Amino acid sequence: MSYHRSQVGELAEFSAELSFTLDPFQRNACAALEGGHGVLVCAPTGAGKTVVGEFAVHLALAAGGKCFYTTPIKALSNQKFADLTERHGRGKVGLLTGDQSINPDAPVVVMTTEVLRNMLYASSDALRGLAFVVMDEVHYLADRFRGAVWEEVILHLPPDVRLVSLSATVSNAEEFGAWMETVRGDTAVVVDETRPVPLWQHVMVGRRMFDLFDTESSDQKILVDEDLVRYIRQRETADRANGWGGPRNGRGGPRRDFRPLPRPEVLANLDAEGLLPAITFIFSRAGCDGALAQCLRSRLDLSRADETEAIDAIIEKHTGDLPKDDLEVLGYWEWREALHRGLAAHHAGMLPAFRHTVEELFVRGLVRAVFATETLALGINMPARTVVLERLVKYNGETHAELTPGEYTQLTGRAGRRGIDVEGHAVVLWQPEVDASAVAGLASTRTYPLRSSFRPGYNMSINLIDRMGADEARALLERSFAQFQADRSVVGLVRGIERNEDQLRKLRTQLGGVDGEFLEYISLRERIKQRERLLEQQSRSDRRGASVSSLTSLRRGDVVAIPIGRRAGLAVILEPDATPGDPRPLVLTEDKWAGRVSVADFPVPAKALGHMRLPRRVDHRTASTRRDLASALRSTGISAPGRPRRGARSNAADDRELDTLRRSLRSHPAHTRTDREQMNRVGERYNRLARETETMRQKVAATTNSLARTFDRILALLQERGFVAEGEVTAEGRRLARIYAESDLLVAECLREGLWRGLGPAELAAVVSILVFESRQEGGYLGASGPTEPIRRAVGSTIEVWTRLRTDEARHKLQPTREPDAGFVTGVYKWARGDGLAESLLASGDRGTPLSAGDFVRWCRQVIDLLDQIHGTADDPEIAGTAAKAVRAIRRGVVAVDAA
Structure with missing residues (x-):
């Protein structure tokens, strides 16, 4: 719905105080809000969505009510607190971010979304008189780690609270709005x-910059600039002529001899x-630091001599309290x-005090070039005149993937400062793998769909049960945006x-009807096919199992023959691997290749043909x-055997059920019909359509009420473990309800079993860290080591509880609790007992790679957060007291400085 009203009442008063004229979308949203409606505002970065949130604050104060203004991260909360305090005065604005509490009883309180969620579950008195809630950056509900919090708040807020949801541009705003209408009115x-x-x-090609689009074309279609295409073609031809144009590397990546323009020259241009x-934007922390170092080695200087004093003042403001x-x-x-x-560089690995210094200097124009990871694009107020993308590929946690149009739009959305720049600029640096038409596709596509990441967890489920009982909780989950989207996807299925049922009816008629003999005959044919398929799968599984078993049994120094593929021939095992189900030993082949092999390389079981002695340490790189x-x-004189015969004897050869089905088919009356082949073709279509229809039915069944089914499995596990009894939350369950951590149930179980009694403050911090720390390297680190015997014992006991929990979760078909990670144990122990920063950093991290200062501070604060919860929830006064001391x-030191 759209609102076009003359400015009257509070909106007129609010507008009169502004130094600018409201845009039409701002005016429409504010008018709707004053008219008594909830509002969802979707607009690009920098468009001024927060004005609508500020009008909600104005309305609340004018009516003598309360307004909560929520943001996804503490830095944004602090920023908004400063803005609103400047406008309305300190007495009217408060701040709650978990580790900061300023004037919490004020009529306007800025907070992180998690704080509001916790208030709702605790039925906090602060909710009395609440008239408005502003949810800034509401598109965060797509975040797979924290997104559920936004939906929890939307579902739990009292119905009389008006919700102002502010979102980046999403392509399914109407769908999101339709859901909001169903749950919020x-x-x-x-x-x-x-x-x-x-x-x-x-697009910048070498030192020359071209427009990406042909802006002078009269054609309605989006066209790539012809000068750009022509110059790239000439550049590639010249490179080949100069010997720079060799083939791409074997992985289809860029040519290794390509030399990009040095960063100092890019910035100078x-x-x-x-x-x-x-x-x-550079999609790695090391890349950002490396780019900055490259610029520092050059003569590039983008500041003026008269700015040094102002720069130093801001540096001192943020870092003056750091230990010298x-x-x-x-x-x-x-x-x-x-x-x-x-x-400057800007990424999550930096010390928070350094990051916040860079942000302020950049906004004030005292820093003019920043190398940043994509995290900067999420919410922090750092617009620029120009955004540069060095590459259009980034690592997504699993693989290197091309940027999506939504990601491209989000990153380039930083370009162009409202009220300062008349236009913004996005510059892609050309490399051999960059296709100008693909860049044009990214830049011209506006698809950024909002997908819910909501799913019930232990803490959420126990709170729902405690507040409303299992039946109402189940009904509430079915009202979530996740289920709303799932149900909409079911409509097409x-x-x-x-349609398929209609077609099946027609085919059945051609086959002689339900009672016709041919329907039974083709049913037999289908059963034979399914049985043959099942037996072949079993045969493959058996062969794979034999290969897995053989690979896990190999030892260092064993000589094996890789039977197939490019690496076929002799190889020696450098590092065995006994990973259940997927062993990948490291090998060196006779043609000097070193790498990991897998079951795919061994269609027949691996066999040690001999053994050779290896040096104690082998650097295969x-x-x-x-x-x-x-x-x-x-x-060694060991020779590889001949190529193995594929096609081992199938299980089908000895299967009695298959033999019986085949005999029944041959003796069936329809088997001798003259029109059998023609009818078989109809029957094949019938069977294929029936299989497709059954698959669709299974998808519908899996999608419908999927969240409620997950909730029922969680409820069964919580009942089994004594957190819920006869539909009521027990004392242990109430403790779980107050633990907001990724490993919430594991924390509750460890507290119940008293596993952490007798530990000192530094030791408790070390043990607790395994439940929050997550190594950046794949696989984590779960060693039983630790600097003291009590730590080793407590870590071992915690891992035992986790192992039992994982077994129960598998039995209940639940998402497994994350594996504990001991990579921060020694580092946080040293820090908590008073060691220096250098020693603590060296003792932290991923298998010998020290943590950056920013990561160290971030993980310390997460340990603090969990220790605070333990202090507030532990029944044992000794553990509660130790947690507070920890x-x-x-x-x-650095952990306490600039804790925003």
């Missing part, structure tokens, strides 16, 4: 796709074109030198089933080591 959806500052798209300040002894470890002097030259070992392998021990 009358909701106005206001969508604006107009960027407040126009965005120009460019942008500066010459008047396109600074700029953010260059830690500055060298933190790389403070190099970081400060970069800022003096107008350059149901229509498909109906070194060419000389590979060469020497391959030579030694060839000189919090005080960790919250010092």
Whole structure:
């Protein structure tokens, strides 16, 4: 629905206080809000959505009510708290972020969304008189780690609270709005796709910059600029002529001999074109730091001499409390030198105090070039004149994947500062794998669908049961956006089933009807096919099982023959691997290749043909080591057997059921009919359509009420473990309801069993860290090691509880609790007992790779958060007291500075 009203009442008063005129979408949304409706506002980054949230604050204060303003991260909460305090005064605005509480009884309170969720579950008195809730960055509900919190809040807020939801542009705003209407009542959806500052798209090829689109073409279609296409073609031809144009590498990636334009030259070119300040997005922390270091090695200086004093003042404001002894470890002097030259990096691995310094300097125009990871695109207020993308591929946690149109739009959305720039610019740096038409496709596609990540967990389920009972909880889950989207997806499946059923009826008639002999005959044919397929799967499974077993039994130094593929031939085992189900031993082949092999390389079981002695330490990454070992392998005299015969005897050959079915088919009356082949063809179509229809039915069954089924499984496990009894939450369950952590049930079980009694503060911090820390390297680190015997015992006991829990979760078909990770145990122990930052960093991290200072601080604060919860929930006064001491021990030095 759309609102076009003259400005009257509170909106007129609010508008009069602004230094700018409201845009139409802002006016429409504010009018809807004043008219008594909830509002969903979807608009591009920088369009001014927060004005609608600020009008909700104005309405609440004018009516003597309360307004909660929620944001996804503490940094945004602090930013909004400062803005609203400046506007309304300290007495009227408060802040709650978990580790900060300022004026919490104020009529306007800014908070993280998690804080509001916890208030709702606790039925906090602070909810009395609440009239409005602003949910900034509501599209965070798509976040797979934290998104459920937004839906919990939307579902649990009292019906008389008006909700103001502010979202980035999403392509399914109407769908989201329709769901909001069903769960919150009358909701106005206001969508604006107009960027407040126009965005120009460019591609930089070498030192030359081109427009991406042909803006002068009269054609309605989006065309790539012809000059750009022509120049890239000439560049590639010249490169080949100069010997730069060799084949791409074997993985289809860029040519290894391509030399991109150095970053200092890129920035110098942008500066010459008047396109600074700029953010260059690089999709790795090391890449950002490396880019900054490259610029520091050059003569590039983007700041003016008269700015140094202002830069130093802001640096001192954020970092003045850092211990002087830690500055060298933190790389403070190099970081400060970069800022003096107008350059900076920005990523989650940086110390928060450093990050916040960079943000303020950039907003004030004192830093003019920032190298950042994509996390900067999420909410932090750092617009630039230009956004530069070095690559259009990023690592998504599992593989290197191309940017989606939504990601491209989100990143380039930073370009163009409202009220400062007349236009923004997005610049893609050309590399051999960059296709101009593909870039044009990214830049011209506006698809950013919002997908719910909501699913019930232990804490959510126990709180729902405690508040409303299992039946109402189940009904509430069925009202979630996740189930709403799932049910909508079912509509198409149901229509498909109906169409197929109609077609099946016609085919049945051709086959002689339900009682006709041919329907039975083709049913027999289908059963034979299914049985043959099942037996073949069993045969493959048996062969794979034999290969898995053989690979797990191999030992270091065993010589094997890889039977097939490019690596076929002799190989020696460098590192065995006994991973259940998927062993991948590291091998070196006789042709000097080193890498991991898998079951796919062994269609027949691996067999040790002999053994060779290996040095104690083998660095397979070194060419000389590979060469020497391959030579030694060839000189063993062991020879590879001939190529194995594939096609081992199938289980089908001896299967009685299959034999019976085949005999029944041959003796069936329809088997001798003259029209059998023609009818068989009809029967094949019938069977294929019947299989397709059954698959669709199974999808519908799996989708419908899927969240409620998950809830029922969680409820069964919680009842089994004594957290719920006869539909009521027990005392242990009430403790679980107050634990908001990823491993919530595991924490509750460890507290119940008293596993952490007798530990000192530093030891408790170390043990608790295994439940929050997550190694950046795949697979985590779960060693039984620890700096003290009590830590080793407690970690071992915690892992035992986790193992039992995982077994129960598998039995109940539930998502498994995350594996504990001991990679932070020694680091946080040293820090909590008073060791220096350098020693603590060296003792932390992923298998010998020290953590960055920013990561160290982040994990320390997560340990503090869980220790705070343990302090508030543990029945044992000793554990509660130790947890409080541990919090005080960790919250010092760099961990305590600039804790926003």
